Amino acid sequence: MSATDTSLQALDPYRVGRGRDWLSAGGVGIGHVDATGHGEGGPASKRVIVSFGFWIFILSDIVMFSAFFAAHAVLQTAAAGGPSGRELFNWWSIVLQTACLLASSFTCGLSAVATEARNQLWTQLALLVTGVLGLAFLVLEVRDFTGMVMQGAGPQRSAFLSSLFAVVGLHGLHVSAGVLWLGTMMAQVFVKGFRPDILRRLVCFNLFWHALDIIWVALFTIVYLIGLGR
């Protein structure tokens, strides 16, 4: 086989994305490929299918968020004579909210490690800290929102504030749902232990919680930091 044949084969879409067995064999010697979920290797296991399906949900959720972000980015200066972000945003509250959510993402990652070690105590502890940090985030956000509404800067004041409450509120709703889900996951791990179905749910919960933090990164950048600079 000449060198050009091999490089052409590497570009063949049918062969791209084969399992590591095929690659570790130097990308040649096609016989049987064991990698599941890549066509010839047969269907993926339920564990992979569940988490991949949830990944698709997360991505579509992010696409929905992007519409809210686009609306806010367009309307960010449409304050209609009302208060702008510079007058409304509470710097330290935003810093604290960001710290809470980032730390909770870290402890959520630690809970995944503890789950991998099948350690009930550390899994529960890490999940508990994650939940407490999530609740602290929600308390700070609700305090900010009520403060703004009391000042007469509610969502009906201007297009800027409508889109602000929409995108931040949507994220807050996701965090609330995540905290509820976290509580039920702690109960399930406690009662049922590390059964395969519980493990799959834990992977999905981890994906969801990390996605919340990824959205928050976009949120504090676009809504708060760029909003403060306008």
Place this chain on the structure above:
Amino acid sequence: MSHETDTRDPGDVGPGFMDAAGLTIREGIVRCAVGFVLASALTAASFSVLNTSLIWGPGIPVALVVLAIAQIGVHLVFFLHITTAPDNTNNVLALAFGVLIVALLIGGSLWIMDNLNQRMMPMHEIMQMQR
């Protein structure tokens, strides 16, 4: 063939799986901690950009967006364990499609609305015409 197991698939991992790189518990904790430190540093950089004169004023939004994209990358790699390995192809392709749609939606909205804004007659001229 039973799908009700939690055994590892050869050459195929879902997003959020720790077994992708065959990490030990210790390595898993270290990876989480490294991600946390990197993400914290990028967050701190984002928040301090506004308070320093290090970056030329009109360039600040661009700097903030760049820092945010870097931090999202850190989260994907260290918390969600997304890699470029062949066993991650399905996850990365789905992610790439998501990023495409998000870029079209946000970039397209900003582009179109900014263009319309520029074509619009200034408000005081509209007022004069209504007189």
